[in-house]
Amino acid sequence: MADKFDVVVIGGGPGGYVAAIRAAQLGLKTACIDKWLNKEGKGVFGGTCLNVGCIPSKALLDSTHKYEEAKDHFDVHGISIKDINIDVNAMQSRKEQIVKGLTTGVAGLFKANGVTPLEGVGKLLAGKKVEFTNHAGKTEVLEAENVILATGSVPIEIPPAPLAEGLIVDSTGALEFTEAPKRLGVIGAGVIGLELGTVWNRIGSKVTVIEAQDKFLSLVDQQVAKEASKLLKKQGMDILLGARLTGTEIKGKEVVVNYTDAEGEKTATFDKLIVAVGRRPYTQNLLSGDCGVNLDERGFIFVNDKCSTDAPGVYAIGDVVRGPMLAHKSSEEGVMVAERIAGHKAQMNYDIIPSVIYTHPEIAFVGKNEDELKAAGEKYNVGTFPFAASGRAMAANDTAGFVKIIADAETDRILGASVIGPSAGDLVQQVVIAMEFGSSAEDLGMMVFSHPSLSETVHEAALGVNGHAIHKANRKRR
Ligand code: FAD
Numbered sequence: 001m002a003d004k005f006d007v008v009v010i011g012g013g014p015g016g017y018v019a020a021i022r023a024a025q026l027g028l029k030t031a032c033i034d035k036w037l038n039k040e041g042k043g044v045f046g047g048t049c050l051n052v053g054c055i056p057s058k059a060l061l062d063s064t065h066k067y068e069e070a071k072d073h074f075d076v077h078g079i080s081i082k083d084i085n086i087d088v089n090a091m092q093s094r095k096e097q098i099v100k101g102l103t104t105g106v107a108g109l110f111k112a113n114g115v116t117p118l119e120g121v122g123k124l125l126a127g128k129k130v131e132f133t134n135h136a137g138k139t140e141v142l143e144a145e146n147v148i149l150a151t152g153s154v155p156i157e158i159p160p161a162p163l164a165e166g167l168i169v170d171s172t173g174a175l176e177f178t179e180a181p182k183r184l185g186v187i188g189a190g191v192i193g194l195e196l197g198t199v200w201n202r203i204g205s206k207v208t209v210i211e212a213q214d215k216f217l218s219l220v221d222q223q224v225a226k227e228a229s230k231l232l233k234k235q236g237m238d239i240l241l242g243a244r245l246t247g248t249e250i251k252g253k254e255v256v257v258n259y260t261d262a263e264g265e266k267t268a269t270f271d272k273l274i275v276a277v278g279r280r281p282y283t284q285n286l287l288s289g290d291c292g293v294n295l296d297e298r299g300f301i302f303v304n305d306k307c308s309t310d311a312p313g314v315y316a317i318g319d320v321v322r323g324p325m326l327a328h329k330s331s332e333e334g335v336m337v338a339e340r341i342a343g344h345k346a347q348m349n350y351d352i353i354p355s356v357i358y359t360h361p362e363i364a365f366v367g368k369n370e371d372e373l374k375a376a377g378e379k380y381n382v383g384t385f386p387f388a389a390s391g392r393a394m395a396a397n398d399t400a401g402f403v404k405i406i407a408d409a410e411t412d413r414i415l416g417a418s419v420i421g422p423s424a425g426d427l428v429q430q431v432v433i434a435m436e437f438g439s440s441a442e443d444l445g446m447m448v449f450s451h452p453s454l455s456e457t458v459h460e461a462a463l464g465v466n467g468h469a470i471h472k473a474n475r476k477r478r
């Protein structure tokens with residue numbers, strides 16, 4: 001007889017593994033299927049995020065940030081270092097160890113919570129049955145009361161830049177370079193392109209980013225985007241806007257790139273090219289024709305705001321469904337679905353999902369930005385506070401950027417925040433918490449923030465919304 005589960009999750013990334021753990025915690029008999037094989041050919045859970053996404057990219061960003069700090073910024077502290085070097089192989093093996101630690105950790109969490117791990121491929125059949133084929137090719141059919149699809153996404157490939165072993169790579173390949181390419185091209189100035197470009201720029205690559213859109217970081221508050229563009233250029237990155245890739249050619253060990261911009265056709269030559277033009281939902285061989293689950297016009301699994309698909313008892317979460325492709329969005333959807341399956345009234349607030357770009361300085365935002373509010377004709381007040389006026393930022397010699405908080409002009413309720421500066425990702429989270437509790441800028445301003453801390457910049461920006469900032473001159477006094 002086939003195994004019967006309360007919940008079968010297909011996909012063990014941050015959406016799927018979190019959903020599986022939460023379901024098991026709630027007493028549901030749960031299995032999680034994942035087909036990922038690591039470099040040693042071993043089945044691992046953790047998906048894109050732990051294996052080739054958030055975690056390895058941050059490991060490399062942290063290593064290269066420390067190198068750059070030591071090389072270029074320690075002298076102000078009176079520290080001089082002679083003959084500074086970076087061993088890229090050591091940096092890469094540190095990254096591998098972190099990935100290994102975390103993926104092993106997921107296996108441990110499955111064990112601790114009683115989730116059945118199934119290494120292999122899952123396919124949804126009609127009637128909430130799941131066909132599971134293990135890595136040895138053995139197939140069985142699992143029966144499930146509920147199925148959660150969490151198969152994630154993969155990098156988009158574009159015809160003008162087919163991947164070419166070691167020369168034209170996607171984000172996964174860009175995490176694997178064994179030395180900094182002398183001339184590195186990056187197609188796409190999105191989050192992934194900028195983060196990966198930053199890694200190699202810091203340790204010696206001459207990086208050129210080719211971006212089709214005329215606007216830099218079009219989804220980000222444009223005051224922040226302008227500051228980011230200025231700072232990244234200062235770090236040595238060339239960012240070509242309004243430049244659309246039209247073709248690539250491998251010539252020996254070089255990649256010749258053709259693109260068009262306002263002036264016409266251009267070429268550029270690189271030692272390596274990273275294609276980072278976005279990701280697409282991954283549903284290959286996932287759905288049998290009669291399973292009842294539908295895709296939307298862009299290929300995402302169609303779901304409602306509670307992540308239910310068109311097939312009763314089948315849910316989908318994470319990158320494979322609409323919404324921002326972010327690990328924390330995937331995980332929270334996983335928790336919501338597991339809790340709803342267990343009969344709880346869980347829901348998710350899609351209006352308050354923070355985003356972070358882990359360049360230095362970091363760029364982070366949540367809720368509505370000023371450009372969106374202006375375009376919608378909303379009335380709002382803005383408070384900003386520069387890190388240059390923060391004692392803590394000065395002590396750390398990390399003063400670029402600012403915090404910007406926006407509140408409704410009538411109610412003072414916080415509508416959004418954008419931060420560019422040190423620890424922006426952590427700072428914006430304070431505004432996330434405030435927004436979740438429906439806080440006004442005044443509420444945030446009345447709270448006590450420890451001194452000296454970077455958090456004080458959030459406090460001051462909140463005070464600034466109503467013209468009460470203490471450590472900068474307010475434009476508006478009330
Ligand atoms: P995934 O993590 O993609 O996991 C899906 C899993 O499903 C995979 O393990 C796959 O093997 C498995 N699978 C697919 N089909 C099947 C099948 N039929 N049978 C069995 N298993 C299957 N997000 C952030 O929030 N912060 C960041 O800093 C960040 N940095 C990133 C950096 C890079 C370089 C990249 C590429 C992504 C980054 N992301 C980041 C995005 C983040 O990784 C994704 O949003 C997140 O991993 C999505 O989670 P998921 O569970 O939906 O899917």
Ligand code: AMP
Nearest residue numbers: 188189190191210211212244245277278
């Ligand atoms: P994201 O979706 O945030 O990962 O960003 C991907 C970026 O790649 C977007 O800003 C796109 O405008 C950009 N892009 C997509 N196709 C091309 C192309 N052919 N040439 C240059 N940039 C591109």
